[in-house]
Amino acid sequence: MIKDIITTTSAERLPNLEQDNIILSVEAVSKKFCRDLKRSLYYGLKDIVKEITGVNRAAYLRKEEFWALNDINFSLKKKEAVALIGANGAGKTTLLKIISGLIKPDKGRVTIKGRLAPLIGLGAGFNNILTGRENVYVNMAILGLTQEQITERFEEVVAFSEIGDAIDAPVKTYSSGMAARLGFACAIHTDPDILLIDEVLAVGDIKFRLKCYKRLAQLREKGTSFILVSHSTQSILSTCNTGVFLKKGMVITSGNVAEVINQYEDELLSSPIERVPGRLKQPVKSKQDSFGLDIEEVYFENEQGELLEELISGTFTNLCIICKAWQNIESFSVRIIIRELAQENNYTLVINSEDDGKIFKMKEGKAIIKISLPAVGLRRGQYYAKISLTSSLIYFFDVVESFPFTVRSVSKDMIESSFFQVREWHKVNLENQYSHE
């Protein structure tokens, strides 16, 4: 099913969705708002009259109007998860509303292939007077399910939302977290091709959020695509592979999600994130943004505990990870993936504490995890490490996407080697085979 929900430039050709595996395309979308309410109502009426009479909406700014979105272009592929990143007022929610068809753009169009489930606002458009049960039926019917299909899935929806008996109480008696949980449960049980998620997961408690992110990862495996709006770097990194950075209604950059977040954070903070050689400090997270266990800082140190700005092949080095637990953490492991800058797509080294039989637990508070490398095996070069704290319960607690570092070598010959081999030299005297030097 190809649903062209908004077409203001109908003469144009549809993008080749089939060929490019694209299931959603946003083309040259612009939206303006008016700061003055009275004037806004007046302009709104004028626009309606124009639409009825077949005249195009004004494509220019009238008094007090501004572009909330200006010429936005991006596409979403099957199984792709895109994060809309940007400061307050950047236009993220407006864009999601346009994609979901809640509001119309003034210019451009959105083309969608498949079933779209929007989770915008708490309770995803629930009616306050109706009970949770009635809302589930209405909501899932709007999302395209038949009465029989809803009845079949109803118990699963209630179980996932953990609403219990409150399912028969009016939604107006629900807390914001309960409404969000039920909204999320409805949306994921409609087998959507595309999920639009606007901050709704931020209201749940940590345990429920973890459950949601785990389910999102499973849905993505099965082929669902997402567009996520969140101010939580952690949510974005654990869910999305692509980022679109919006600023004042315009796309500043898009691409690899970690790189887009880095650029956004550098712009957001008055001073960029501290990135000194051999050490990386993460931006401080609030409890709300955390999955319970955060990485605060990573760095290298030598045997004497002194900070190392660069590593030397063959020497003793500790990789140190300062962790902060907001609550007692029963079990987690540490995974480190090291890549050489020049060989971007190949892993140079993958270390997983679980493979080494090391599963950690942690009490609420701070701790340093140290990985001792008796002899750094990497050859001379520029590297970057991805460091994550993972658990079987969740994709990961926290991750440092890119910790850059340099390895130096004291020997000239190391340049021709692929790695550093730890070795010892001996000479055995054959005349007297019992003595060796």
Ligand SMILES: Nc1ncnc2c1ncn2[C@@H]1O[C@H](COP(=O)(O)OP(=O)(O)OP(=O)(O)O)[C@@H](O)[C@H]1O
């Ligand atoms: N109905 C409206 N009438 C007038 N201005 C609006 C309307 N809706 C949004 N805006 C304005 O449009 C701009 C973009 O708002 P939007 O809610 O899309 O931003 P956002 O990036 O989602 O922000 P946040 O992170 O705070 O949710 C803001 O300046 C906002 O005040």
